[in-house]
């Protein structure tokens with residue numbers, strides 16, 4: 001489970017995350033939605049200890065990320081598929097990560113197989129397409145077989161087969177009782193993948209509901225999202 005308790009992040013005068021409190025429960029895919037700049041990535045970075053909260057806290061299974069000794073066994077995340085060393089092979093990239101958490105090469109081979117990159121495991125990441133890098137990022141999140149998984153825009157750059165694969169993967173990981181937090185701007189895909197939705201705007205909680213509840217009140221998840229975030233858009237093109 002992920003618990004946010006009055007989580008707040010200020011950058012200078014700007015409040016990127018403003019007093020967020022909610023729980024992400026195991027056994028579901030929870031979609032994390034919000035307009036550009038609403039604070040989703042900042043929230044995920046704070047959950048992962050990559051950014052320190054200004055106040056409040058984020059807990060993973062009751063503990064702060066920084067107090068977990070082998071974090072890859074508790075939480076896995078894909079935040080930025082391009083954040084990889086291009087000169088390394090996919091296999092070596094994963095092996096380096098695995099070693100930091102006492103994970104052996106057999107598990108590296110297993111996750112490469114799981115994400116469909118076994119055939120290119122010895123190729124340098126620099127030559128990978130965005131979709132291949134997304135798959136590699138997902139492999140690194142899965143390495144420690146964690147209960148809690150977070151994915152920031154994982155379907156970017158994936159072909160239709162990859163999009164379907166991600167959807168099935170997310171749902172099967174949740175069905176195994178894991179906690180899955182998934183951010184995406186693709187509403188139709190989110191409606192097919194997630195059961196629960198958290199919407200934020202300007203760093204604040206706007207709505208927490210199931211997809212079923214939202215689509216009962218609005219014609220579609222996209223309509224629900226657009227109506228609920230209408231007052232929270234920071235960057236909207238003129239129409």
Ligand SMILES: Nc1ncnc2c1ncn2[C@@H]1O[C@H](COP(=O)(O)OP(=O)(O)OP(=O)(O)O)[C@@H](O)[C@H]1O
Pocket residue numbers: 011014015016034035036037038039040041042043
């Ligand atoms: N390191 C930083 N320094 C200053 N401001 C930052 C920093 N990181 C994020 N911000 C600001 O915090 C706000 C929230 O950004 P964040 O990237 O978390 O939003 P997001 O919801 O993930 O957006 P997107 O959907 O565009 O990816 C933005 O206004 C952004 O400019």
